């Protein structure tokens with residue numbers, strides 16, 4: 001049976017990436033050595049790290065001030081590493097309150113300085129993205145979560161002109177759409193949703209915003225040390241960096257971010273058009289704020305949800321059950337999810353609706 005994987009994370013990657021990565025576990029680049037047994041400071045791995053960093057620079061069209069790092073600890077470590085490096089104790093950082101992930105980031109920032117909420121969608125139970133932000137002009141930075149993976153919302157108008165350095169958690173929509181990446185002073189993302197395997201996160205940082213806090217920063221948590229060492233301060237997660245590099249290569253060969261954005265738009269359109277045409281399914285998310293990565297929806301008659309989930313399972317649809325905090329369904333349509341997979345699930349939704357009409 002053909003499986004269609006809509007997991008929210010870790011998620012499906014391109015088949016070529018799985019194949020090449022599995023070959024490298026046995027024999028990396030015809031060296032007779034596994035990628036798992038080579039030293040990170042060798043002529044074998046050094047070019048992998050350099051290519052991965054270079055591909056991010058190329059795909060995001062970054063200027064010379066923006067540095068690319070591959071670090072440990074997932075996006076969750078960035079929740080604290082960002083304020084530790086950017087926020088003095090007596091300063092304010094502006095955060096947007098848009099759902100589970102933004103709120104986790106906010107909680108960590110409060111450990112390091114003052115936090116103001118620049119915009120919130122709490123009042124709509126996180127089914128919207130705030131449109132009018134109020135940012136104190138002296139704030140150290142504004143933090144946004146460009147795609148809320150659990151709530152199923154996404155920033156479509158980015159607050160580029162907020163007047164303070166802009167920081168973004170892009171874990172679930174990184175490199176899925178064209179943005180002016182240079183307008184962000186810091187971008188971070190766990191790799192396991194849209195650009196690789198679990199175990200590494202990417203940080204893109206404008207080096208001009210660093211070195212301005214007066215607290216002592218532990219060596220491994222100071223971005224400046226990682227920049228100095230070319231993202232090789234300590235042993236990087238070698239295999240995860242390699243898988244990210246293969247995924248980035250795949251994206252570049254497809255035509256880059258603009259090309260994948262077209263595909264992502266077509267997939268999201270198919271999914272949401274189907275949802276809107278079937279009264280059986282409803283999405284709580286405001287139309288203009290719908291995520292193109294994670295479609296969150298429920299059934300009008302919630303008694304039927306278990307039956308649809310069972311049908312999904314029988315037909316090889318993986319990862320369709322909604323997050324435990326929201327219920328219903330979540331269909332994640334990251335870069336590597338094909339339009340054929342989205343077609344398969346929308347056909348199943350239509351079939352199910354027809355059989356219950």
Ligand SMILES: *Cc1c(COP(=O)(O)O)cnc(C)c1O
Nearest residue numbers: 074075076101149169171172190
């Ligand atoms: C998954 C996710 C995280 C957490 O990532 P970890 O790598 O598990 O720490 C943070 N932010 C967003 C938006 C996510 O989707």
